[in-house]
Amino acid sequence: MPIKNVISEGKVPVKIYTDEIEPEAYQQLRNLAQLPFVHSHIAAMPDVHFGKGATVGSVIPCKGAIIPAAVGVDIGCGMNALRLSIKAQELPDNLRRVRAAIEAAIPVGFAMHKEDMARASTVRALSVGLQRVLDKHPKILKMQKKPYETWVRQLGTLGGGNHFIELCLDENDDVWIMLHSGSRGIGNTIGQYFIQLAQQDMGRHLHNLPDKDLAYFTEGAEHFDDYVEAVHWAQDYAMDNRREMMRLIVDALKKELPKFGVTKEAINCHHNYVSFEKHFGENVYITRKGAIRAGVDELGIIPGSMGAKSFIVRGKGNAESFCSCSHGAGRRMSRGKALREFNEADLAAQTVGVECRKDKGVLDEIPGAYKDIDNVMANQSDLVEVVHTLKQLVCVKG
Numbered sequence: 001m002p003i004k005n006v007i008s009e010g011k012v013p014v015k016i017y018t019d020e021i022e023p024e025a026y027q028q029l030r031n032l033a034q035l036p037f038v039h040s041h042i043a044a045m046p047d048v049h050f051g052k053g054a055t056v057g058s059v060i061p062c063k064g065a066i067i068p069a070a071v072g073v074d075i076g077c078g079m080n081a082l083r084l085s086i087k088a089q090e091l092p093d094n095l096r097r098v099r100a101a102i103e104a105a106i107p108v109g110f111a112m113h114k115e116d117m118a119r120a121s122t123v124r125a126l127s128v129g130l131q132r133v134l135d136k137h138p139k140i141l142k143m144q145k146k147p148y149e150t151w152v153r154q155l156g157t158l159g160g161g162n163h164f165i166e167l168c169l170d171e172n173d174d175v176w177i178m179l180h181s182g183s184r185g186i187g188n189t190i191g192q193y194f195i196q197l198a199q200q201d202m203g204r205h206l207h208n209l210p211d212k213d214l215a216y217f218t219e220g221a222e223h224f225d226d227y228v229e230a231v232h233w234a235q236d237y238a239m240d241n242r243r244e245m246m247r248l249i250v251d252a253l254k255k256e257l258p259k260f261g262v263t264k265e266a267i268n269c270h271h272n273y274v275s276f277e278k279h280f281g282e283n284v285y286i287t288r289k290g291a292i293r294a295g296v297d298e299l300g301i302i303p304g305s306m307g308a309k310s311f312i313v314r315g316k317g318n319a320e321s322f323c324s325c326s327h328g329a330g331r332r333m334s335r336g337k338a339l340r341e342f343n344e345a346d347l348a349a350q351t352v353g354v355e356c357r358k359d360k361g362v363l364d365e366i367p368g369a370y371k372d373i374d375n376v377m378a379n380q381s382d383l384v385e386v387v388h389t390l391k392q393l394v395c396v397k398g
Contacts, residue, residue, distance in 0.1 A: 002382060003320065010034045015320060016044040018379050020332075020371065024050040029058065031210035037065040037218070040280045043321045045291050046379035047330025047371060053195070053213045056290035056331075059324045062216075063284050068198050068227060069213040070287045071274050073191030075231055076238025077163075077182030078270035078292070079301035079327075080246050081312060081390075085261040088173040091393070095167070095355040098256050099394050102165055105252035106245055107157045108398035110185075118155035118244045126151075126240065129233045130186075136226050137193065144189045151186040151237070156244035159184055160398030162365060164303075165249060168310065168390035175260075176390055177249055178310060180303060182272065183238040190234050194227045228274075235273050242268055266312055267299045271327035279322050286322055294318070294325040294384050302384075303328050304373035306365055306395050307351040311377065313384035325383040329370040338369035356395035365397060 005021070007014035010033025025048055032042055032054060039061040048057030053069030060070055092098070107113060116123065130151070134140055141147050158165060158181050168176045183190075198215035199206055201223060206212055217224040250262060271292045274285055292300045294315030303310040308329065317323050333341070348358045350367045377386070 004379070007033060011036060012038045012041045014042045014044060016048065017321070017383070018044075018046040018048060018376075020375070021048055022050055025055050028055040028211075031214060032058065032060060032070075034210050035214060035216070037063050037216075039063045039282050039284045043324060045321070045324065045326040046376045047290065047326040047328055049330050049332070051289065054289050057326060058289045059291050059322045060287040060289065061279055061284040061322055062287065063282055064219040065216045066224070066227060066274055066285050067214055067216045067287065068191065068194040069215065070289050071191065071231060072272050072289060073188045073195070074182040074272055075187040075191050076235035076270050077180075077272040078238060078242065078268070079178065079180050079303065080242040080268045081176055081178040081266040081301050082246055082250070083170075083263045083266060084175045084177065085263055086175050086258060088169050088175065090258050091175065095394050098167065098253065099355050099396060101252045101256045102249055102394070102396050105248045106165060106396070108396065109160045112150065112153040112157055114153070116152050117248065118152065118240070122155065122240050122244065123152055126233075126237055129236065133190070133226075133230045133233055137230070140189055140193050143193060144185060147186065147189075151184070154184040154186070155237075155241055156248050157181075157184060157241070158245065158396070158398050163398055164306070165245070165396040166310075166392045167394035168392050170388040170390050176266075177246065177253075178301065178303065178390065179242060179245055179249070181238070181242055181245065183234040184241060187234040187238060190230050194223070194230060197223055231274055235270055238270065239268055267301055269293070269300055277322075279319070288324055290327045290330075291324045292327050293323055294321070295323040299387065300325065300384065302326055302377070305329050305367040305370035306356060306362075306397070307354050307367045307392060308370070308373050310373075310390040310392070311386050312388040312390065314387050315384055316382065318383045321383050325380050326376055329373040329376055331369060332371045333369050335364035335369070338364045338366055342366050342368055351395075354392050354395055357397060362397050
């Protein structure tokens with residue numbers, strides 16, 4: 001489907017790939033469009049919705065500047081998917097033990113491993129980069145309890161909220177592992193620190209912005225290069241966190257399932273991040289806030305909600321979207337509203353056939369709180385093509 005809505009009230013237009021957008025998100029996009037360094041236009045994906053700092057589902061091209069709050073605090077949050085060499089008929093009828101095995105292997109919520117579980121080479125490489133960041137900004141250390149112990153032991157952990165681990169089947173009855181997580185506590189700390197620093201650096205100019213969360217660093221400014229270094233470290237950490245988690249899940253499942261092999265990793269991609277790319281003739285810093293890169297033939301993962309379909313997709317390299325697509329279904333109501341409107345019986349009804357928690361602790365993640373994933377996919381047929389359609393069998397949440 002083509003662009004469905006355009007906001008033309010700012011310094012640049014906002015091109016939106018859906019008609020379903022709440023007033024708060026619309027205003028956030030208007031605010032972004034007022035910034036003087038935004039290049040060409042802003043693209044809003046079909047899962048667009050109101051977010052903290054900036055609109056979730058937005059793609060923001062900035063010439064010579066980066067907005068830390070637009071990147072957010074879950075820096076590098078993204079997806080990993082892996083196809084296994086077993087078929088549906090090789091799975092046990094009761095998947096409760098499979099879910100239990102995953103939950104035993106992967107700490108969720110605020111929990112972490114009791115000992116270092118990541119590969120030593122991964123820890124060494126990340127340690128060097130983090131030390132460079134901390135040497136320049138030692139205050140980051142004071143913002144997190146036991147920072148060195150925490151970041152190492154959180155490698156290979158899930159977190160909470162909308163993060164998940166799933167066992168899925170595709171249209172060929174092939175079994176997949178799919179997971180969603182980010183840069184954990186250390187990424188959150190780095191994000192908070194630099195958001196506050198950007199606001200401090202802008203000082204008396206902060207009141208000229210339509211929203212203080214749009215405080216930014218410009219190239220050549222005191223802390224611009226420091227933020228770029230720190231955010232790329234956090235993105236690397238998030239990527240390695242998903243990689244380590246996947247390794248631990250595969251090891252755990254081998255004890256519960258018939259012997260299997262691992263086929264080609266589909267993708268390990270960010271959907272909350274910044275990268276340096278060329279679009280419409282200019283080199284720009286692209287912030288994808290709840291969006292994935294969908295360049296020509298690039299594979300991506302678009303998850304639905306608990307109990308809904310998910311998709312492995314191939315990008316079409318659509319220029320108007322800055323070679324991007326949605327990162328999921330997108331929320332249609334806040335967590336608070338979901339808790340008010342739904343109960344545990346609703347959750348059980350909406351997750352029939354999925355081995356997962358069905359208690360109040362995950363009620364805010366009920367499928368009814370999300371947009372219809374089929375509508376989201378229909379609205380981005382110009383951006384991606386579907387390679388595989390996945391249906392959840394097991395879902396683990398924090």
